[in-house]
Amino acid sequence: MSLTLRVLAPDKNVFDGSADEVILPSTTGQLGVLPGHISLLTAIDVGVLRVRADGGWNSIALMGGFAEVDSNEVTVLVNNAELGSAIDRGAAETEFQKASSAVANMEGQPASPEKVKAQQLLNEARARMQASKTSD
Incomplete structure (x- = not known):
C-alpha cells in the first residue's frame, strides 16, 4: 500500500x-x-x-x-x-549567505517590517538550500 x-x-x-x-x-x-x-x-x-x-x-x-x-x-x-532536484545548489547557497548577512546586520535593531521580511527571506533561502542538498 x-x-x-x-x-x-x-x-x-x-x-x-x-x-x-x-x-x-x-x-x-x-x-x-x-x-x-x-x-x-x-x-x-x-x-x-x-x-x-x-x-x-x-x-x-x-x-x-x-x-x-x-x-x-x-x-x-x-x-x-x-x-x-530543480534547484541550483550554488545559487541556493549564495542566496542563503546573502539572507544570513542581511539578518545579521539587523541584529539588535528594534522589530520592523524590514526585519520580519529579512527573516522570512532567510527561512525561504534555507529551505531551498536544504532541498537542493537532499535531492540526489
Whole structure:
C-alpha cells in the first residue's frame, strides 16, 4: 500500500505521484505520514517536504500553506514550492549567505517590517538550500 501525494502551488502542479512515506514541515514540527495514517489537516511552515518513493528520498522546498491527509491521499496546498532536484545548489547557497548577512546586520535593531521580511527571506533561502542538498 502506498500514499498518493499532490503538491500544488497557485501557478503549478509541483508533484503528483505515489510515495511510501512523506515527512511534512508542519508549523508544530516535522510530521511523518505513512499509509493508513489518520485523517488530519495541518498548517505547513516554510521548510522541506521529504518524499520516500522507490527506495530513495526526494525533497521539495515549500513556502508555507496547508496539508490534508485523508484515505492514503496527501494534498499539500502551498504559496510556492520547488523540487529540490530543480534547484541550483550554488545559487541556493549564495542566496542563503546573502539572507544570513542581511539578518545579521539587523541584529539588535528594534522589530520592523524590514526585519520580519529579512527573516522570512532567510527561512525561504534555507529551505531551498536544504532541498537542493537532499535531492540526489
